[in-house]
Amino acid sequence: MKIVDDVYTKFTKLFNEQPHLVRSPGRVNLIGEHTDYNMGFVLPAAIDKAIYFAITPRSDEKCMLHALDLNDSVDFHISNYEPSKKQWPNYLIGVVDQLKRAGHNIKGFNCVFGGDIPIGAGLSSSAALEAGLAFALNHIFNLGIDKLSLVKLAQKSENEFVGVQCGIMDQFINIFGKDENVLRIDCRSLAYEYFPFDFKNVSIILFDTKVSHSLASSEYNKRRSECTEGVEQIKEKFPEVTSLRDVSIEMLEKFKNELTSVIFNRCKYVVEENDRLHNACRALSNHDLKSFGSLMFQTHLGLSKEYEVSCEELDYLVELTKEIPQVYGSRMMGGGFGGCTINLVDNDAVEEISDMILKKCKTKFGGDGEVYMIKISNGTEII
Ligand code: GLA
Numbered sequence: 001m002k003i004v005d006d007v008y009t010k011f012t013k014l015f016n017e018q019p020h021l022v023r024s025p026g027r028v029n030l031i032g033e034h035t036d037y038n039m040g041f042v043l044p045a046a047i048d049k050a051i052y053f054a055i056t057p058r059s060d061e062k063c064m065l066h067a068l069d070l071n072d073s074v075d076f077h078i079s080n081y082e083p084s085k086k087q088w089p090n091y092l093i094g095v096v097d098q099l100k101r102a103g104h105n106i107k108g109f110n111c112v113f114g115g116d117i118p119i120g121a122g123l124s125s126s127a128a129l130e131a132g133l134a135f136a137l138n139h140i141f142n143l144g145i146d147k148l149s150l151v152k153l154a155q156k157s158e159n160e161f162v163g164v165q166c167g168i169m170d171q172f173i174n175i176f177g178k179d180e181n182v183l184r185i186d187c188r189s190l191a192y193e194y195f196p197f198d199f200k201n202v203s204i205i206l207f208d209t210k211v212s213h214s215l216a217s218s219e220y221n222k223r224r225s226e227c228t229e230g231v232e233q234i235k236e237k238f239p240e241v242t243s244l245r246d247v248s249i250e251m252l253e254k255f256k257n258e259l260t261s262v263i264f265n266r267c268k269y270v271v272e273e274n275d276r277l278h279n280a281c282r283a284l285s286n287h288d289l290k291s292f293g294s295l296m297f298q299t300h301l302g303l304s305k306e307y308e309v310s311c312e313e314l315d316y317l318v319e320l321t322k323e324i325p326q327v328y329g330s331r332m333m334g335g336g337f338g339g340c341t342i343n344l345v346d347n348d349a350v351e352e353i354s355d356m357i358l359k360k361c362k363t364k365f366g367g368d369g370e371v372y373m374i375k376i377s378n379g380t381e382i383i
Contacts, residue, residue: 003114004052004383010068011054011112019054019112020140024132024380026050026123027173028204028342029333030182030197031292031299032277034307036167038227039188039243040274043281044169045197045376046177051115051128052383057140058108065092068114078108083161091129094161098153099137106141118372120212122332122339126162127170128380130154135175135380148190151175164217165224177379184281188245195284197376202289202328205345207357208370209313211338220335223266223309230267233259244270269306273299293329293344297322300331300341309336313365317341320357327353340372 004021011019025046032042058064061078067088074089081097083090092111099106111133117125131154138145145153154171158164172185172192181194227244234241234255241247249271256264276295283291300318304310314332318341321330326349333342345353354371361369 003116007052007054007068007112007114010066010114011110014066014112015056015064015110017056017110019056019110020136021383022053022055022132022136022139022380023383024051024053024115024128024135024174025177025377026117026125026128027170027177028123028206028374028376029169029173030342031280031296031331032169032273033299033303033331033333034223034309034335035270035273035277036169036185036187037165037224038167038270038274039245040270041277042167042169042185042187043182043195043277044173044177044185045182046173046379047123047374048377049115049117049123049372049374050377051113051117051125051132053111053113053132053136055109055111055136055140058110060108062108063093063096064108064110065089066112068112078106088129090162091126091158092133094157095130095133095137095154097161098157099134099143102153104141104143104145106137106143109137109140111136118208118370120339121206121208122334122336123206124170124174124334126158126164127154127166127174130157131171131174132380139382147175165221173379175379177377179378180376182284182376184277188243195281197284199287199289199344201347203345203347203350204374204376205343205350205354206333206340206372206374207317207343207354207361208340208372209311209317209338209361210367210369211311211313217335219309219337223307226263226266227270230255230259230263233263234267245274247271249275265306265308269302272302289328289344293327296329296331296342296344303332303336307336311337313338313361314341316364317357317361317369320360321353324349324353 029044321327326346328344330343
């Protein structure tokens, strides 16, 4: 495969030795958006777009990183580093930082990476960097860290080093993803269950708005604190509530006049989204894609009107698909404010619908959108 070959070739040119190769995928999320940090449920899958790492341990304490796609290098000393002024190195330095904090004995390393996960498209290239490097370092230094601890470590590095208070979904699916399966994760207990996603006649299509979600991290942290604010007030009457996971719609209705309309709407979306996810899993087990898809449309409406993390371009893309019978479901995906919509589309109609959508978007917004046909794949692995 071209990208792995390029990563490998660059590595051998730079370091003149044989590397270990690790593949770390992006992800989609079928339903359950902005529920992970509310201790609810999510239904993601790892995909066939990935970052590839070529890596070897060093005997000294130097860490040499090369980002092939950016043709940019950074190096730092394993015990003497600070956040980089550039963005990309921080996803990786943060992982080293967490490993050190957890007391793991690592030395320096040489690393080249590159991939085809579009950046800023909401496919979680950041978690692919974090969890991929954590996995790779665990492997080359024989650290013996179990999968779940790798997930937590990668998430913590994003929370503490990059400064985004993300939930656990992206890093979790990156490590636990399985070919042809979506994964329901209970983000409180971290129990999980695979559901086969084996609809031979249906494709998962992503329409990329190419609107880079620059607002995403600040607004993301804001949504998180709005949810916490809601929980704090609900707790005063229902002390057993520790997160929105514990709140039912009936319970929430009692706070209609006490919560501001913004906080009420944020909470309402999350509470309903958890219910939708359970209905979606039932629909999946019954092979009922129609019901599954209609839940996706409902999710989009909630994300757009109540949670307010959509944007004009995403809303337009979803709107376009609504009247097309070969589209089962469509919604914005990930943190929001740009990036992609995820669509379940009959194989036979993919080309025609994609062409139509790209054309209409160009007419309305001027810029070129992009279509990705993705396949569900394994999580991070040695190749
Ligand atoms: C980002 C975060 C995830 C999750 C989604 C929204 O991808 O990294 O933890 O909160 O947004 O569902």
